[in-house]
Amino acid sequence: MKRSSLQKTSLLGIWRQCVYLCAPITLLLIVSGLSIYAQEAGATSPPIEAKAAREIYWKWANFALLVGGLWYLIQKYAPGYFNSRREQIRKGIDEAAKLKQEAEARSADMEKRMGALESELENLRREAHVYMQAEGERLRAETADHLAKIQRQAEQEVIALTNHARQELKAFGAQLAVDLAAERIRGQMTGEAQDSLVGRFVHDLEKQGSQN
Amino acid sequence: MLSVVASRYARALSDIVFEPGSGVEPHAALGQLRAVEAMLHQSTELRTILLSPAVPPSKKRAVVAQLAEPLGLAKPIRNILYILIDRRRIASLSAIREGFEAVLDEKFGLIRADVTSAGELTDSQRASLQTQLSRLSGKQARLEFSIDPALVGGVIARIGSTVYDGSVRGELNALRTRLAS
Numbered sequence: 001m002k003r004s005s006l007q008k009t010s011l012l013g014i015w016r017q018c019v020y021l022c023a024p025i026t027l028l029l030i031v032s033g034l035s036i037y038a039q040e041a042g043a044t045s046p047p048i049e050a051k052a053a054r055e056i057y058w059k060w061a062n063f064a065l066l067v068g069g070l071w072y073l074i075q076k077y078a079p080g081y082f083n084s085r086r087e088q089i090r091k092g093i094d095e096a097a098k099l100k101q102e103a104e105a106r107s108a109d110m111e112k113r114m115g116a117l118e119s120e121l122e123n124l125r126r127e128a129h130v131y132m133q134a135e136g137e138r139l140r141a142e143t144a145d146h147l148a149k150i151q152r153q154a155e156q157e158v159i160a161l162t163n164h165a166r167q168e169l170k171a172f173g174a175q176l177a178v179d180l181a182a183e184r185i186r187g188q189m190t191g192e193a194q195d196s197l198v199g200r201f202v203h204d205l206e207k208q209g210s211q212n
Numbered sequence: 213m214l215s216v217v218a219s220r221y222a223r224a225l226s227d228i229v230f231e232p233g234s235g236v237e238p239h240a241a242l243g244q245l246r247a248v249e250a251m252l253h254q255s256t257e258l259r260t261i262l263l264s265p266a267v268p269p270s271k272k273r274a275v276v277a278q279l280a281e282p283l284g285l286a287k288p289i290r291n292i293l294y295i296l297i298d299r300r301r302i303a304s305l306s307a308i309r310e311g312f313e314a315v316l317d318e319k320f321g322l323i324r325a326d327v328t329s330a331g332e333l334t335d336s337q338r339a340s341l342q343t344q345l346s347r348l349s350g351k352q353a354r355l356e357f358s359i360d361p362a363l364v365g366g367v368i369a370r371i372g373s374t375v376y377d378g379s380v381r382g383e384l385n386a387l388r389t390r391l392a393s
Contacts, residue, residue: 167392170391170392171388171392173391174387174388174389174391174392175388175392177387177388177391178384178385178387178388178391181384181387182364182380182381182384185364185365185380185384186364186365189330189364189365189380191331193365194329194330194331194365194366195334195337197330197365197366197367197378197379197380198329198333198337198341198366198367198378199337200366200378201341201366201367201369201376201378202337202340202341202344204376204378205341205344205345205347205348205369205376205378206344206347208348208376209344209347209348
């Protein structure tokens with residue numbers, strides 16, 4: 001399809017060049033013919049007739065020379081020009097064909113790649129899915145571990161806090177009991193009780209001294 | 213715990229007092245020091261004058277000289293007080309007195325025992341305590357008595373770092389520890 005259009009284009013060019021070359025020659029021939037016809041039409045008087053007949057011969061001779069020269073020039077240069085032009089056109093056609101082949105190969109390659117891309121994409125999608133599943137599993141396991149750890153820590157903390165609170169409560173209760181006892185003892189403390197305590201202390205010291 | 217400075221002054225005072233012909237008995241010297249200390253403790257004005265760096269030493273000396281007469285201060289005691297004023301060490305008087313006491317105890321073979329009771333002790337109780345504490349320490353105990361109502365009842369005796377606790381407070385503390393454990 002492309003090739004036929006290229007051929008059409010080159011033929012059109014050749015035709016156009018032929019027209020450009022032949023047009024001036026044709027124009028020249030027409031002008032010469034017209035002038036000759038005018039001269040022939042204007043030659044009415046008999047004395048001038050012989051002179052005009054001679055002139056017309058000369059003009060025809062000029063015309064023949066001109067045509068011959070032109071013909072010679074055309075014969076000499078036109079084949080070379082047309083041959084080189086044909087070569088160029090052929091070369092252009094070959095290059096175009098080569099380019100077309102390359103383009104077709106590239107296109108085929110691209111199509112092949114596109115086909116492979118689909119499968120590659122599918123592979124990637126599958127791998128991503130597998131990876132996501134594995135990662136999800138890992139995250140789930142990790143979260144479960146964390147949760148278990150946090151729960152253990154919380155339990156330990158609760159136990160520690162409970163123990164501490166129990167200890168504080170015991171200490172507070174003991175302090176309250178002791179303060180209360182101190183108050184009661186202070187209220188009941190008499191001189192005799194103090195003497196008794198001092199006496200007992202002295203006795204303890206005595207006992208300790210005898211032990212040593 | 214006595215400072216190095218206080219012990220140094222205490223030793224110097226004991227050297228002076230124990231010198232033959234010092235003119236003052238060691239225990240009398242201790243009594244005089246106690247009297248000055250008590251006066252310093254009681255009188256805010258005297259404390260301000262003797263402790264203030266704004267009052268020149270000469271004026272402080274004059275004040276001490278005036279006090280020496282009614283308190284019956286011996287010459288060595290006056291002199292040590294002058295030295296303390298000149299060297300701005302009058303604030304360490306209590307520590308120096310304690311150090312002097314310790315030196316005296318050492319010289320006379322005594323041991324100090326602090327006895328704290330919830331109420332006033334009778335003479336017989338004091339005597340009994342002295343006997344028993346002397347027996348325990350193996351030296352003649354010199355008892356320093358004080359009263360602390362926080363003990364509720366009973367007595368605490370302290371010899372050096374050894375504490376003998378016969379107070380109600382001590383027993384209550386032991387009870388609290390048992391209850392809390």
